[in-house]
Amino acid sequence: MRYADIVLPVPLPKLFTYEVPNEYHGTLAAGQRVVVSFGKKKLLSGIIFSLHNNKPEAYETKPIISILDDKPIVTLSQLKVWEWMADYYQCTLGEVYKAALPSGLKLESETRIFYNDEFEAETEMPEKTQQILDFLAAKKYSTISEINQFSGLKSCHHIIKQLIELDAVVVNEQLKGSWRPKTEVFLSLHNNVRNENSLRDAFDSLSRAPKQLEVLMLFLQSTGGVSEAMTGKEVLKKELASKAVNSSTAINELIKKEMLVQVKRNVDRLLTSKIENVQKVKTLSPEQDSALQETLKGFDENLPVLLHGVTSSGKTEIYIHLIDQAIKKGQQALYLLPEIALTTQITNRLKAHFGEKLGIYHSKFSDDQRVEVYNNLLNNKSYRVILGVRSSVFLPFSNLGLIIIDEEHENSFKQFDPAPRYHARDVALVLGQGFKSSVLLGTATPSIESYYNVQNNKYRLVELTTRFEGMMMPEIIVVNTREAQRKKMMQSHFSPQLLEHISEALSNKQQVILFQNRRGFAPFMECMSCGWIPKCKHCDVSLTYHKHIHQLICHYCGYSSNVHATCQACESPTLNLKGFGTQKIEEEIGQIFPDASIARMDYDTTRSRKGYENIISGFEQGEYNILVGTQMVTKGLDFDRVSLVGILNADQMLNHPDFRAFEKSFQMMAQVSGRAGRKHKRGTVIIQTSDPEHPVIAKVRSNNYAAFYQEQIEEREQFNYPPFYRIIHLTIKHKNQNVTNQAANYLAGLLRSVFGSRILGPQVPPVNRIQDHHLQRIMIKYERKASPSQVKKLIRDCINQTLANERWKYVQIVNDVDPL
Ligand SMILES: Nc1ncnc2c1ncn2[C@@H]1O[C@H](COP(=O)(O)OP(=O)(O)OP(=O)(O)O)[C@@H](O)[C@H]1O
Numbered sequence: 040m041r042y043a044d045i046v047l048p049v050p051l052p053k054l055f056t057y058e059v060p061n062e063y064h065g066t067l068a069a070g071q072r073v074v075v076s077f078g079k080k081k082l083l084s085g086i087i088f089s090l091h092n093n094k095p096e097a098y099e100t101k102p103i104i105s106i107l108d109d110k111p112i113v114t115l116s117q118l119k120v121w122e123w124m125a126d127y128y129q130c131t132l133g134e135v136y137k138a139a140l141p142s143g144l145k146l147e148s149e150t151r152i153f154y155n156d157e158f159e160a161e162t163e164m165p166e167k168t169q170q171i172l173d174f175l176a177a178k179k180y181s182t183i184s185e186i187n188q189f190s191g192l193k194s195c196h197h198i199i200k201q202l203i204e205l206d207a208v209v210v211n212e213q214l215k216g217s218w219r220p221k222t223e224v225f226l227s228l229h230n231n232v233r234n235e236n237s238l239r240d241a242f243d244s245l246s247r248a249p250k251q252l253e254v255l256m257l258f259l260q261s262t263g264g265v266s267e268a269m270t271g272k273e274v275l276k277k278e279l280a281s282k283a284v285n286s287s288t289a290i291n292e293l294i295k296k297e298m299l300v301q302v303k304r305n306v307d308r309l310l311t312s313k314i315e316n317v318q319k320v321k322t323l324s325p326e327q328d329s330a331l332q333e334t335l336k337g338f339d340e341n342l343p344v345l346l347h348g349v350t351s352s353g354k355t356e357i358y359i360h361l362i363d364q365a366i367k368k369g370q371q372a373l374y375l376l377p378e379i380a381l382t383t384q385i386t387n388r389l390k391a392h393f394g395e396k397l398g399i400y401h402s403k404f405s406d407d408q409r410v411e412v413y414n415n416l417l418n419n420k421s422y423r424v425i426l427g428v429r430s431s432v433f434l435p436f437s438n439l440g441l442i443i444i445d446e447e448h449e450n451s452f453k454q455f456d457p458a459p460r461y462h463a464r465d466v467a468l469v470l471g472q473g474f475k476s477s478v479l480l481g482t483a484t485p486s487i488e489s490y491y492n493v494q495n496n497k498y499r500l501v502e503l504t505t506r507f508e509g510m511m512m513p514e515i516i517v518v519n520t521r522e523a524q525r526k527k528m529m530q531s532h533f534s535p536q537l538l539e540h541i542s543e544a545l546s547n548k549q550q551v552i553l554f555q556n557r558r559g560f561a562p563f564m565e566c567m568s569c570g571w572i573p574k575c576k577h578c579d580v581s582l583t584y585h586k587h588i589h590q591l592i593c594h595y596c597g598y599s600s601n602v603h604a605t606c607q608a609c610e611s612p613t614l615n616l617k618g619f620g621t622q623k624i625e626e627e628i629g630q631i632f633p634d635a636s637i638a639r640m641d642y643d644t645t646r647s648r649k650g651y652e653n654i655i656s657g658f659e660q661g662e663y664n665i666l667v668g669t670q671m672v673t674k675g676l677d678f679d680r681v682s683l684v685g686i687l688n689a690d691q692m693l694n695h696p697d698f699r700a701f702e703k704s705f706q707m708m709a710q711v712s713g714r715a716g717r718k719h720k721r722g723t724v725i726i727q728t729s730d731p732e733h734p735v736i737a738k739v740r741s742n743n744y745a746a747f748y749q750e751q752i753e754e755r756e757q758f759n760y761p762p763f764y765r766i767i768h769l770t771i772k773h774k775n776q777n778v779t780n781q782a783a784n785y786l787a788g789l790l791r792s793v794f795g796s797r798i799l800g801p802q803v804p805p806v807n808r809i810q811d812h813h814l815q816r817i818m819i820k821y822e823r824k825a826s827p828s829q830v831k832k833l834i835r836d837c838i839n840q841t842l843a844n845e846r847w848k849y850v851q852i853v854n855d856v857d858p859l
C-alpha cells in the first residue's frame with residue numbers, strides 16, 4: 040500500500056497520512072492538491088507533502104478522495120522552505136500552507152465561490168457541473184461545503200476547480216479586483232475556408248444573408264486583408280462586434296456555418312500595460328561601479344552582501360544592474376520590499392528597464408492577480424523578476440539566482456499575526472541557500488543584527504558613503520521644544536524654526552515632508568476634571584479620535600465609539616483632546632499655510648492600492664506642497680523637490696519601552712532625513728525634541744552609524760539581548776483573567792525548571808487585553824550558541840504539558856520566535 044502525508048489547512052502539529060488509491064499509484068507527486076475527508080464528515084483540500092509505504096500505527100487510514108492537479112502546484116523547494124518555517128517559527132505546516140498560497144489555489148470548505156455573470160459557455164457541460172453552475176448563478180455565491188450539500192457529491196472540489204479554470208466562477212476576494220474580464224474571445228478564419236475557392240463559395244452562400252456578409256467582410260478587413268486572414272490571423276470578437284450594429288447574431292451564425300472559429304484565451308492582465316520602449320540600465324558612477332564589483336566579489340565567496348549606502352547613494356541603481364545581469368544569465372530575481380507604499384515608485388523604476396519580465400506580488404492586488412503571478416512562475420512563463428512584499432518568499436521559483444532585500448532593517452518584514460510569525464529577510468536567506476542564490480541586503484541604516492553578521496564575517500560589507508552626484512547630506516537642525524514651550528513660542532505643535540523653514544521652502548517652490556509617527560487626529564481624550572480616558576471595550580488601550588468621522592477608534596481591534604459630550608465618569612463637560620496624530624498636523628498646518636496644498640499618507644489614507652499611488656504620484660508631480668505622514672513616508676521614497684523634512688516629535692520614539700527603541704529611532708530619523716535634498720540642492724531637516732542632547736539624536740545629526748552601532752552593540756552584550764541572545768515570546772491568552780494568570784504561572788514554573796533564569800515573567804504585556812482576551816507574556820532569552828531546535832523542543836514540551844491540564848484546555852499560547 041502507498042501512503043501520502045497531507046498538509047491540511049488546520050492547526051495540527053502532525054501531518055495526517057492517507058491511503059493512495061490503486062489507480063493513482065505512480066502518478067502522484069508531492070505538491071499536488073488532493074481532497075480528503077477529515078474528522079467525522081469534513082472534506083478538506085490539502086497538499087501532498089510526501090509519499091511512502093509506512094502505515095501509521097495509531098489510526099486507521101482513509102483513502103484520498105480525489106486529486107485536483109495532474110502536476111504539483113507547490114514545488115519541492117517550496118515544501119522545504121515550508122518545513123523550515125514550521126520548525127523554526129514553531130507553527131504547523133498547515134499554517135504555513137494557509138499563508139503561502141493565494142486563496143484561489145486553496146479551496147477550503149469555507150471558501151466562497153462566486154458566479155461570474157460574464158461567463159458564456161462554449162461547449163456543453165456535464166450535467167452535474169451545469170447543475171452546480173445554475174445553483175451558483177441563482178445564489179450569486181456559495182461555499183464549497185454548501186455546494187457539496189446541494190449537489191449530493193462527496194466532494195465538489197474537482198468540479199469547482201474546472202469551473203475556475205473556465206472562468207465561470209471565481210473565489211473569495213477575487214471579486215475585489217477591478218481587472219475583469221481576464222479572458223478574451225478571438226475569431227479567426229475557419230480552416231474550411233482558408234483557400235480562395237472555398238472562401239468564394241462561402242461568400243456566394245451568404246448572398247441572402249447581407250448582415251453576415253457584411254460582418255465577414257468587416258472581419259477580413261480587420262485582419263488586414265484576405266491573405267492575412269488565410270494565415271489564421273485573429274481578431275477580438277468584441278472589437279468586430281463593435282464595428283457593426285447588431286452584429287452578434289451574425290457572428291454566431293458565421294461560427295455555426297464553420298466560416299469563423301472562436302477561441303477563448305487568457306490574457307495576462309498584469310501585462311496589459313505593455314512597455315514598448317524598455318530603457319537601458321543607467322550608467323553607474325565610479326563609486327557605484329566599484330560597489331557593484333565588491334558586491335559581485337562577495338557573491339563569488341558565497342556570502343550574503345550587506346550594501347550599506349547612505350540615502351540617495353543610488354543603491355536601487357545597483358540592484359537594477361544586478362537584476363539585469365541575473366536575467367541575462369537566464370535566472371530569476373526576487374526584489375523584496377518591506378512595504379507596499381514603496382512598491383509604487385520602485386515598480387515604475389523597474390518596469391522602465393524590465394518591462395514584461397516584471398511581476399508584482401502583494402496584498403493590495405486582488406487574489407486572482409496573485410494567482411496569476413503564482414502560475415506564471417510555476418509554469419516558467421514571462422516573469423523573470425518579482426517585486427514583492429514579505430509573502431513573495433512563498434512563490435514557486437525554479438531558478439532563483441538573485442535575492443535583493445531592500446531596507447533590510449525594516450520591522451515590517453516580520454509578520455506579527457497570524458502564524459507563521461516569520462521574518463521575510465530571514466526566510467529569504469534560507470530560500471537563497473536552497474537555490475544557491477546571490478543575496479544582497481541593502482539599507483542606509485543596517486539592523487544591529489545584520490551589521491553584527493558583518494563583524495563576524497557571515498556577511499560581506501560593501502559601502503557607499505556619498506550621495507549620487509555628490510549631493511551633500513542634509514543639514515540637521517535640532518530644536519528644543521521644551522525651551523520653546525517655556526518661552527511660549529510654540530504655535531500648536533510647530534516651533535518657530537520649523538515654520539520659518541516651511542515658509543521658505545514653499546516660497547522657493549520646494550516641497551516639505553512632515554513626519555509624525557501616529558495616525559488619527561488625537562491619540563486620546565481625557566477629562567480635565569477627573570482624568571478619565573475613554574478606552575476600548577475589548578482591549579486595554581485608549582481610543583484614538585478620528586476627526587473626519589467624529590469617532591473614537593481602537594487601533595487594535597477597530598472598535599469604534601461615539602464621542603460623548605460629557606465625561607462618562609464624572610459627567611463634567613470637560614473632555615479634551617490630548618496629543619496629536621497625522622490628521623491633526625494636516626489640519627493645523629493647513630490653517631497656518633492656507634495656500635499650501637497638503638497630502639497625508641498613513642494607514643487611513645492608503646486602504647487601497649490607488650490610495651498610495653495617487654498620493655505618491657501627486658506629490659511627485661508637484662500637486663502637493665506638503666506631505667504629512669507616518670513611518671510610511673520615512674523610507675525609500677525618491678522625490679526630487681523635497682528641501683525640508685520636519686520630525687515633529689522625536690521623543691515619542693525614543694521613550695518607547697523596548698530595547699530596540701534607540702535602534703528604531705535612529706533608523707527612522709536617518710531614513711526620513713534621507714528624503715531631503717536628493718536632487719539639485721542640499722536639504723534641511725528639523726528635529727523637534729525636548730531632549731536635544733540625546734545621544735541618538737547626536738548620532739543622527741552627525742550621520743555616524745558606526746558610533747551608533749558601537750554603543751548599541753555594547754549595550755546588547757551587557758544586557759543579554761540579540762544578537763548575543765535569542766528571544767522567544769510566549770503569549771498566554773484567555774477570556775478569563777484568572778485562567779490566563781494561572782496558566783501563565785504554571786507554564787513559567789515548568790519553563791524555569793528547565794531554563795532557570797533564562798525565563799522572564801510572566802508579565803502583563805504593554806497592552807494586556809485585546810479583543811476581550813486577557814494576556815500574559817513569558818520571555819525566554821537564551822544564548823546564541825545553544826541549539827535553537829533543542830530549546831524549542833523543550834519549550835513545546837512545557838506548553839503541551841500545560842495545555843494537557845483540563846482547566847486550561849481553551850487557553851491559547853502564541854509562540855513568537857525572534858519577536859520585534
Ligand atoms: N548612476 C546613476 N545614474 C542616474 N541617476 C542615478 C544614478 N544613481 C542614482 N541616480 C538617481 O539618484 C536618485 C537616488 O538614487 P536611489 O533612489 O537609487 O538611492 P538609494 O540609495 O536607493 O536611496 P534610499 O536609501 O533613500 O532608498 C534616484 O533618483 C536615482 O535615479
Ligand SMILES: [Zn+2]
Binds near residue numbers: 810
Ligand atoms: Zn479594541
